[in-house]
Amino acid sequence: MKHILFVFLLSLSFTLTAQVKDLGKLFAKGKYEKIIEKGIVLLENDTDNPEINSLIGRAYVALGKYEKAIPFLQMGVVPVDDKPFVRAWSMAELGKAYYHTGQQEKGIANLKKAIEMGVNRNCTRFSNNCLIRFQENAYFQNWEVHETKNLRFHFQDISDVDNIEEYISQHEKAYNKINAFFKVKLAKKIDFFVWKDREEAYRVLGRQLGFANLKRKIINAWYKQTKGHEICHILCDLALQPKKKSLLINEGIAVYFDQTTRNKMDQARKALPEGEFYLLELWESPTHYERDLSYPMGGAFIDFLMNKEGSAKLKELLKNQTIENAKAIYPDFKDLVKTFEAMLER
Numbered sequence: 001m002k003h004i005l006f007v008f009l010l011s012l013s014f015t016l017t018a019q020v021k022d023l024g025k026l027f028a029k030g031k032y033e034k035i036i037e038k039g040i041v042l043l044e045n046d047t048d049n050p051e052i053n054s055l056i057g058r059a060y061v062a063l064g065k066y067e068k069a070i071p072f073l074q075m076g077v078v079p080v081d082d083k084p085f086v087r088a089w090s091m092a093e094l095g096k097a098y099y100h101t102g103q104q105e106k107g108i109a110n111l112k113k114a115i116e117m118g119v120n121r122n123c124t125r126f127s128n129n130c131l132i133r134f135q136e137n138a139y140f141q142n143w144e145v146h147e148t149k150n151l152r153f154h155f156q157d158i159s160d161v162d163n164i165e166e167y168i169s170q171h172e173k174a175y176n177k178i179n180a181f182f183k184v185k186l187a188k189k190i191d192f193f194v195w196k197d198r199e200e201a202y203r204v205l206g207r208q209l210g211f212a213n214l215k216r217k218i219i220n221a222w223y224k225q226t227k228g229h230e231i232c233h234i235l236c237d238l239a240l241q242p243k244k245k246s247l248l249i250n251e252g253i254a255v256y257f258d259q260t261t262r263n264k265m266d267q268a269r270k271a272l273p274e275g276e277f278y279l280l281e282l283w284e285s286p287t288h289y290e291r292d293l294s295y296p297m298g299g300a301f302i303d304f305l306m307n308k309e310g311s312a313k314l315k316e317l318l319k320n321q322t323i324e325n326a327k328a329i330y331p332d333f334k335d336l337v338k339t340f341e342a343m344l345e346r
Contacts, residue, residue: 023055032059050078054090057097066097066187073097084119091117092127099134100216102188104152108136133216135193139204143193148172150179152189157196161223174227174259175235181257181311182239190234191218198222214238228259240319247286248279249321252298253314256306265343268300272344279337283323304340305330 019042026035039056046052054076060069076090092114099107114127131137135154143154146168153168161167171192195201201209201220210221212230214237219230232254236242242250256264271293279301286294305314309330316329327333 020049020051020055023052027055027058030062032062035059048075048078050076050080050090051083051086054086054093058089058093061093061097064100066100069097070094070101084117085123088114088117088119088123092123092130095127096130099130100188102186104134104136104188108134111136133213135191135218135220140193147189148175150175150186150189152191154191154193155223156194156200160196161194170259171227171231175231177259178228178232178235178257182235184235184239186217186238188217190231191216193218193220194223195220196223226258226260228257229254232257236318240315242319242321244320244322244325246283246321247294248283248298248301249317250298251295252300252302253318255295255299256302258299264296264300264303267296269344269346271296277341277344279341280323300344301340304343305336308336 019038023035023039023042026032026038036056036059039052039059042052043049043056053072057069057072057074057076060066060072073090073094077087077094080086091110095107095110095112095114097107098104098110108131111127111130115124118124128137140154143156144158146153146155146164148168149172151168151172153171155161155164158164175190195209198209201222205220210219210225210230212219212233214234217234219234221230233250236250236253271290273289273293277289279297282289282293282297302314305317313329317326319325330336
């Protein structure tokens, strides 16, 4: 009888091992939903299995469902003598999940622990890349940090900012004004990196300031940049999740909410090119005109649409920024475009 029971348990163990391997193969193929579906079933008979929990948690991270990932990854960090890579990967992915849910300190600590373990080259590379992408690597460690309710500022050199309290307060006010339109609840604060040296920023980041990393909720900006432009990009993306973007509309809404007092139509008139100008041509093919024309023209057009047709229709346009969608939203779209172009000539 004991022999039969031993054989049964051994068979069950081999079966479970094979099923876990199958989950690993699904992960390699990017079949994350399938991993979660099959993994949950397997946990019914082996609730505390670190490897199964880890794979489910990692699948949730890959899908961007960070809050759901955390409890599974926490089960995955339990030490397993013959499989230290399970603990290392769980820590690394847990670090990413914590970071994206506003628990930056926990996130960074777990990523560093995964690096210190050094048991898997790919895991170490993943953790290091996360620190770099989150701008939490050694280069930024001495930057001065200040936090508000919704923003976490990182200053390269605070000495050039005349009034740091006022600077921070104005940006928080800008956030609140913009979010009165979008009405977003952030999972984590926006990390706002304020650069003094634009050339150094280009050397480190590989692109010109300023810009927003929408996925990671990170802004990199020159210290004299307008307060609301990049904040608007993040809030718009979170609130409306545009499925199609155009330079004219996407940058236009950011210019509209940049928190400057400049008249948007006057700015567009100053930028109006010589000769014939057609808004729809700029909309469809921005490279037909000067590189940055979409910014002032988009800001003025968004301002025009907001005043003429209101915020509800504008939000629908922001979700799908094509001319075809604009025609569906605004029944008199052609007349609106003609009116706007006529106003530019005044």
